[in-house]
Amino acid sequence: MRQDRGSDVTECEEKQVAPDFYFKTFHSDRYWSATLPEFREEYCWYMGRSSEAGRYHDNMWCIDPDKLIEVMRNVKAAWLAFKVLAAGALPPRSAFSYAFRHGADFIIVGILDFQIEPNAQLAKDILSRLRDRDRPWRA
Numbered sequence: 001m002r003q004d005r006g007s008d009v010t011e012c013e014e015k016q017v018a019p020d021f022y023f024k025t026f027h028s029d030r031y032w033s034a035t036l037p038e039f040r041e042e043y044c045w046y047m048g049r050s051s052e053a054g055r056y057h058d059n060m061w062c063i064d065p066d067k068l069i070e071v072m073r074n075v076k077a078a079w080l081a082f083k084v085l086a087a088g089a090l091p092p093r094s095a096f097s098y099a100f101r102h103g104a105d106f107i108i109v110g111i112l113d114f115q116i117e118p119n120a121q122l123a124k125d126i127l128s129r130l131r132d133r134d135r136p137w138r139a
Helices: 007-014 065-072 092-101 113-129
Strands: 021-025 078-082 106-108
Touching: 007 021, 007 065, 021 065, 092 106, 092 113
Parallel strands: 021 078, 078 106
Antiparallel strands: none
16 A cells, blocks of 8 residues: 555656646545544555444545645646545535635536536535635646
């Protein structure tokens, strides 16, 4: 297991790959089924679920969000964040706000047809009120 979460971005930046954008999973880990930090493993999604409390659950896609925020803070390429709802574990209002506030330039959200208008309005509302963003907009 690689300990440097976000290392794929770090490696690209160190080797001056200079992509137009990074497409990275990103969501908060503050929800009831999130794997406890001491049990997180890089790419553990393929090993299946555990029935033991606090162990791996299948909606943990961003294993170390704080590390990713730190890595992306100085990256000049745009950041497209996906899985921001953690497979439905996070409500859109808090998930969208978290992603944009912590540096995502765009969010990719799987939604049903009847959710398009309210989620678009929600994103517009969040962006119009966003004041505490550390990372400059890159797109």
